Amino acid sequence: MSLEYNHIPVMLEKVNHILTPYKPGLYIDCTFGGGGYSKKILQSKNTQVLALDRDISVRPLAQKIKSQYEDRFEFSHSKFSNLSEVLDKSSFKNKNPVAVIFDLGLSSFQIDNPERGFSYKLNGKLSMEMGINNLNAEKIINNFSEEYLKNLFQIFGEDKDAKLIAKLIVQKREQELIKTTEDLSKIIMRAKIYKNKKFQKDICAKVFQSIRMVVNQEFSEIFKGLSSAIEKLSIDGKIIVVTFHSIEDRLVKKIFDLLSNTNKNSSRYIPKKSNDTEQILKLDKKKFFIADDSEVKNNSRSRSAKLRYATKHHNFSNNLFNESTVFKKYFDLENLAYAN
Ligand SMILES: C[S@@+](CC[C@H](N)C(=O)[O-])C[C@H]1O[C@@H](n2cnc3c(N)ncnc32)[C@H](O)[C@@H]1O
CATH class of the missing domain: 1.10.150.170 (Putative methyltransferase TM0872, insert domain)
Incomplete structure (x- = not known):
């Protein structure tokens, strides 16, 4: 079976709805996988997609899309924690993305390969x-x-x-x-x-x-990836994240709450922002979205998916975040493993 058909994109309709009407400009698909989101975005004229994936096995699929869209599409075999460097080295280097999307976790073809x-x-x-x-x-x-x-x-x-x-x-x-x-x-x-x-x-x-x-190192990947994405995003740009379990969702929620000033206690855990009244992100009234019954019936993987998104309102400097947060125990576990 080809890679393309082996992963059903989760909550694609919701992602499409959030991005519609598609503004002209750059979209970053941080988790290319089977290319479901990238292909959807490229269907709209005047869009460009920079796609990242740490799994080299998706490169042939990326090359196929490249042959169809040429200079509107670029793939980088990279981790999204390196998003800033990847963007700066790409042919889209002077652009601030109008949207950055993370569909976390694994593709079906990774899970199904023993x-x-x-x-x-x-x-x-x-x-x-x-x-x-x-x-x-x-x-x-x-x-x-x-x-x-x-x-x-x-x-x-x-x-x-x-x-x-x-x-x-x-x-x-x-x-x-x-x-x-x-x-x-x-x-x-x-x-x-x-x-x-x-x-x-x-x-x-x-x-x-x-x-x-x-x-x-999934936890620090999300932390660094989201921080860079929000920093690079253009004003009024959208950040969309789909999570699949409570630990990753908690981290995304915490970062979104902190940068939208919805969680008054956040500053206990993350160093104060330069201007604490500034709302960097604006969240949707409905905090998160889940797949509807028909999608779950058709794709059981969507059962545990939670989608959160936010719109950028003010500039944000990534170096305001550090890892000494309420999540310290998670970072410590990862850091210890890699120090061994
Ligand atoms: C759920 S799949 C994405 C599916 C894709 N949205 C689609 O519609 O086909 C997640 C993909 O993200 C990649 N990935 C996970 N963590 C990553 C990271 N830190 N950096 C880059 N890619 C990552 C995985 O290798 C996998 O291919």
Whole structure:
């Protein structure tokens, strides 16, 4: 099956609705994937798209789109944490985008490929790398301390059985290396059976999610990517983010609230802005949107999607943010993993 047809874009109609009428100018698709959003935007005349993806496997699809749209489209094999540098080196370098879009997480063709190791439902090697990584799941599971694993499953996975799962992993790896997604799933299941947990089909999901987040430094990626996007966005430009689980959604919500002054306590966590009365972002009255029943019926992946968007009102300097926030424990986990 071709890449193009293997991922159904989530909440595409809502994205389209927010962007309509399409202003002429540059749109940045930070998570190109199967190209669903990029293609939709390019259908409107006078639009240009700069698309990023850290997964090199999407390059052939990007080349196909390039051959159709030529100088209206450019692809960069990059992480969106490098958005500013990517834009500055692109042929659109002097433009401020009219919209920047993040559709977070994984494409279906990444999840469904057992070799990538993202799915606990498919047996494959313990990789979980989206691309441009220095770490993989096998290294974390076989080398990191029991304490680290427990914290990881607790903090990024919010799994109540984190302690026992970490203990069983360490016991198992003392006998032999844990190499496959099936090896890991079996250990998680043992812990759940021991704790008399009812069997649910997503019983391993939280632990897998937590490992994937650290392997790909997803939390800092979102933080840096959103900060750069808001800085680069033109006044009246739109920032749109689709999230798939509560941890990433909480981070997006916090940044949006802070920059729209809707959360009065934010300044406790993030250094004060130069002018605290300035509303950098304006949010939609409805805070977030979810997929409607017919979309969920047609695409089960959209079930957990939440879309938030905002309009930029004032300029924003990225260096006003730092990582010493209420989210410190998440950044610490990622930083520790990469320091090892
Ligand atoms: C949910 S898919 C996007 C699907 C796309 N909107 C579509 O309609 O086909 C997410 C994509 O973002 C990419 N991605 C995730 N995190 C990234 C990051 N930090 N930098 C660049 N690409 C990233 C993944 O490799 C994946 O291909």
